[in-house]
Amino acid sequence: MSQATPAVIRFDPAPAAAPEIDHPRPERREVGDPERRTWVLYDNAAEGLATGIWECDPGQWKIEFGPREHEYFIVLDGLCRVHDAAGRVESFGPGQAVFLPPNFKGSFEVVERMRKHFVIVER
Numbered sequence: 001m002s003q004a005t006p007a008v009i010r011f012d013p014a015p016a017a018a019p020e021i022d023h024p025r026p027e028r029r030e031v032g033d034p035e036r037r038t039w040v041l042y043d044n045a046a047e048g049l050a051t052g053i054w055e056c057d058p059g060q061w062k063i064e065f066g067p068r069e070h071e072y073f074i075v076l077d078g079l080c081r082v083h084d085a086a087g088r089v090e091s092f093g094p095g096q097a098v099f100l101p102p103n104f105k106g107s108f109e110v111v112e113r114m115r116k117h118f119v120i121v122e123r
Contacts, residue, residue: 009041009042009051010041011041011053011117015039015041015053017039019037019038019039019055020037020038020039020040021035021036021037021038022035022036022038023035023036024036024059024061025061028061028062028063029059029060029061030060030061030062030107030109031058031059031060031061031109032057032058032059032060033059034056034057034058034059034061034110035056035057036054036055036056036057037054037055037056038052038053038054038055039052039053039054040052041053048068048121048122048123049119049120049121049122050118050119050120051117051118051119051120052117052118053115053116053117053118054073054115054116054117054118055113055114055115055116056110056113056114057110057113058110058111058112058113059109059110060083060107060108060109060110061107061108062105062106062107063100063104063105063106063107063108064104064105065100065101065102065103065104065105066102066103066122067102067103068102068122068123069102069120069121069122070099070100070101070102070120070121070122070123071098071099071100071118071119071120071121072097072098072099072100072118072119072121073097073098073116073117073118073119074095074096074097074098074116074117075092075093075094075095075096075097075098075114075115075116076094076114076115076116076117077094077113077114077115078093078094078110078111078112078113078114078115079091079092079093079110079111079112079114080092080108080109080110080111080114080116081108081109081111082098082100082106082107082108082109083106083107083108083109084104084105084106085105085106091111
């Protein structure tokens with residue numbers, strides 16, 4: 001969804017529009033086949049910026065960021081763990097913010113159904 005830049009973007013708890021629904025690709029799945037729901041509130045490919053609300057059921061899958069991809073998110077509900085390629089694991093719950101840098105490789109694990117606000121930048 002591409003749009004002109006509005007003055008304000010609301011991150012309402014329950015967006016009126018239906019979410020985009022997907023699942024991790026089979027080759028990336030490590031535990032389960034969780035449903036992921038995404039409400040993209042702003043997406044501008046020319047700026048390399050997307051933001052919105054994301055929910056996910058429990059499961060775990062491999063993630064691999066490109067050399068220009070950054071993500072910042074804040075957990076609203078639930079619990080997740082980020083596993084890096086060296087085997088370190090960090091847990092994040094409500095109110096905690098996370099930044100994943102370019103070239104990050106590891107796994108994303110949803111322990112308890114979670115919801116987050118996210119900002120993805122590709123520059």
